[in-house]
Amino acid sequence: MVVPRFLPILLALTAAAARAQAQPVPPAPAPAEPAVAEPAIPGPESPLPDLPGGEAVAWPDVESTTGGEVAAPDAAIRYRVEVSGLAELGLEDEFRGLSSLWLHRGEETNLAQLGRRIAEDRDLTELLLRSIGHYGSQARITIVPGAAGQPSLIRVAAKPGPVYNFKEITITAPPGALGPDPSRIVSRLLPIRVGDAVEAARVQSAQDGLPIRLADAGYPFARIAPPDITIDHATRDAVLLQSVDLGRRGVFGAIHIDDGVKGMDDKHVSLLARFKPGDRYSNAGREDLRRALVQTGLFGAVAIKPGEGAVRDDGTQTVDLVITSEPAPMRTIALSGGFSTGQGVRLEGSWSHRNLFPPEGAFTARAVAAQREQVAQVELRKRNFGQRDRQLLVTGGFSSSQQFAFAAETLGVSAALARESNIIWQKDWTWSVGAQALITSQRDRSATGDPRRTFTVLAFPSSVTWDRSDDLLNPSRGFRLTGRLSPEFTLRNQSNFNYLKAQFEATAYKPIGDSLVLAGRFHIGSIVGASRGVIAPDRRFYAGGGGSVRGYVFQGVGPRNADNVPTGGNSLTELAVEARYRFQAFGQDLGIVAFVDAGEVSTGTTPSFDRLSLGAGIGARFYTGFGPVRVDIATPVNPQAGDPKLVFYVSIGQAF
Incomplete structure (x- = not known):
């Protein structure tokens, strides 16, 4: 079964739930079932555990509507699927994309295969509900046999459990950390707040984006440990503990580019950067440089990787940018046509070499054939000429124009x-x-x-x-x-x-x-x-x-x-x-x-x-x-x- 990308966080939440469940909790009005040890990775053969407040999901009920005999285990079965309880939570599309039942609907199958799919989708349903903070949820799957020659109906009904919320978020530095106290910086950049629901997808998204946010804040080499989440089922609260070593604050250093495109050397690329060596490092500055390289039209692909440089006297660390690239095709042939009342038919063609005079020296030969205009022209365009976004354009050629007011031949x-x-x-x-x-x-x-x-x-x-x-x-x-x-x-x-x-x-x-x-x-x-x-x-x-x-x-x-x-x-x-x-x-x-x-x-x-x-x-x-x-x-x-x-x-x- 394909699993969502937030599964690592969800497993961390499940493990946290197991730890919290093993700790003494205040007596509840109705005693919960005893905790059961669960495997590290749930699957069809080892389903997700039932959290306190939830019911164990029994094998699907089979509702008979025909009174006939039950088909033999190896009989061919066709079925359709009906889902309820997930659309309201915005999960139905994701369920359909991952569901074994949904994927094989309409196909002929047998009871053994159908049973495995039902077990997988029961687990999937509970997994998706936990991903948005609903614990103790129920997933009930029932089969309604169809009439003679008609497919059976499989009903997947989800009943969300209560929502758990974060009551405390603590950011600490590990022993021997190189960077300063991360609590203030990371708390500001982490898009999770006290009172938010314990949503696995949101926690995973926050973890994925944290390195980028820290790089934008000037810490490109931060070391981030997986979050430690503890859940208290008695109060339906969670505590998140995050360990982060910010590392040294970064400043821009040297820029190095490969020789994929002629003339695009370190000196010219430095001309495109909106930062100077010694400026505070930011991921936005690095991305801006990458987009500037793409905008030249000379690259098919560009990747910029930050590298750890020397540590300066003030404690900051230089960040060298290493650029790897793939050149784009340099030659282009273009044809266009048009028509307008009064000017008639117009045809135009051109041939261009975007780097004939490197770096970024484009040469274009252009011709126009129209009822009232003929043009033969050459053009040299140097982009980023001595400065970013500045261009030098030199043109020369011959034109002939026959308009209502005049006729002109011009060189x-x-x-x-x-x-x-x-x-x-x-x-x-x-x-x-x-x-x-x-x-x-x-x-x-x-x-x-x-x-x-x-x-x-x-x-x-x-x-x-x-x-x-x-x-x-x-x-x-x-x-x-x-x-x-x-x-x-x-x-x-x-x-x-x-x-x-x-x-x-x-x-x-x-x-x-x-x-x-x-x-x-x-x-x-x-x-x-x-x-x-x-x-x-x-x-x-x-x-x-x-x-x-x-x-x-x-x-x-x-x-x-x-x-x-x-x-x-x-x-x-x-x-x-x-x-x-x-x-x-x-x-x-x-x-x-x-x-x-x-x-x-x-x-x-x-x-x-x-x-x-x-x-x-x-x-x-x-x-x-x-x-x-x-x-x-x-x-x-x-x-x-x-x-x-x-x-x-x-x-x-x-x-x-």
């Missing part, structure tokens, strides 16, 4: 230094500073004669974000504030000019009950220092599309020329409100969304808020482990000439 390089946020460690503050150098040939479709001009652009974009939301991909409460600045210098037709491009975006999320979230977005931008007509068309502001104003195609919001071509502008305003309702249906995690978006593009440097384009629609969400898949359908409320009646969007992640 450029860029570099950026940024502080990252990610799903494991979402940060309150993130930032980015960088530089771009571009040579681009562009046709301004909104200008008379559709002229083509060449621009040389040098830009220095930067951004900062304050994020107090609760989730990167699917926020339900909090807010985000982002500011962006980009001084840009442009050379066109042997003349040069410069301007400043500034943007501010705020989003907020408010839960209403457990299933509904109200979300809002406000985005404003301005270009100061140059008029719209001289700025490269792809550097102007445009609005419309799935991440802007839904109900309109990309670049569909804002001023247009006589031929209905978007001109772009020097200022931008976008607003959005969503109601997101999440629910379970068809075994899936789903959601529906209703939204209203608004936006405006102006030729002046200051938004005017007098020509807002409105869009409204509904959407569906399919929630997955990597974020929600979004499907939105929207319509323009105050369309201009040429705007579609319905626009369809599919993407990953919420709109904002």
Whole structure:
């Protein structure tokens, strides 16, 4: 029979009960049966003893409902099982998972096999009841023979005995202990209190978690003896005596890693640690380092084992961390596709080597083939560049874009230094500073004669974000504030000019009950220092599309020329409100969304808020482990000439 993992503690409680039973106790109103010696490990052949107050469980009664003759011992028997008295205590699922009767229900068996299963399940029932503090319990199992050709019914009825409670918990240090008096520290960390029920499962869980809690408190090498529990059946109380040698207080020492991943040496791994040598040791710090290594994507498995180091002059002991690892596959091929009204079909593919320039130097070659865009680009990304969570990103490549407002062929390089946020460690503050150098040939479709001009652009974009939301991909409460600045210098037709491009975006999320979230977005931008007509068309502001104003195609919001071509502008305003309702249906995690978006593009440097384009629609969400898949359908409320009646969007992640 499979036994629960708390059996060692339960046996300790049973042994304690036997010791207490052997001691003199005050006379009780009704004398109990004399104590009977019991084996160390109960089983089918040596059942658990009956504690005082409980009845001996007799061989199951057989209730005859047919009046026919009893089957021969070797006759084939089929049966079904009915359990009562355990569901109310939360034990029925565990009983079914361990029960011999339940496991073999519906199978053909004989009386000898059935008898063994009944004895095992009687013991199991009492074992489970004791595990939650009920002693002197009764387990009655009866058989009701079935009618001709029908299976018999086996009834398992549990009657819990009284609950025993801890009246005293004593923590002591063994003779010759290296550590200080453990009573105050362990009592605070041990999740068992005076007055709690004597539950074997809870005591076992407390014992399992105590080494981790002590390590977090700075004692990674504590030596913990098994608990000594004494039970008094007369008063239904228990005393727990725990012996703990805390050992010396630990401080972080050296970090050593194997050579499983190229470039991930001791020095670089120390860069990822949030602690320094000499800081107080904590298990949380060690676990944080392990997760940081996993987050790099270079490891398939990581284990960090603390090792005893030298004893320092102040009596503390250094804790060296020894890291063993398994490398993950370094190369990745990715393919993706999509469709949106106005932009058409889009296919994208990439090849990556996550450690081509060790340590953590990832190289990616990327290509996009779409109806309105073609891209060929290479990228170098160095994560944890000189500091944890800081990355260096260098990109270069060629792009060709054929949009409603312009056509552009661009060759450029860029570099950026940024502080990252990610799903494991979402940060309150993130930032980015960088530089771009571009040579681009562009046709301004909104200008008379559709002229083509060449621009040389040098830009220095930067951004900062304050994020107090609760989730990167699917926020339900909090807010985000982002500011962006980009001084840009442009050379066109042997003349040069410069301007400043500034943007501010705020989003907020408010839960209403457990299933509904109200979300809002406000985005404003301005270009100061140059008029719209001289700025490269792809550097102007445009609005419309799935991440802007839904109900309109990309670049569909804002001023247009006589031929209905978007001109772009020097200022931008976008607003959005969503109601997101999440629910379970068809075994899936789903959601529906209703939204209203608004936006405006102006030729002046200051938004005017007098020509807002409105869009409204509904959407569906399919929630997955990597974020929600979004499907939105929207319509323009105050369309201009040429705007579609319905626009369809599919993407990953919420709109904002």
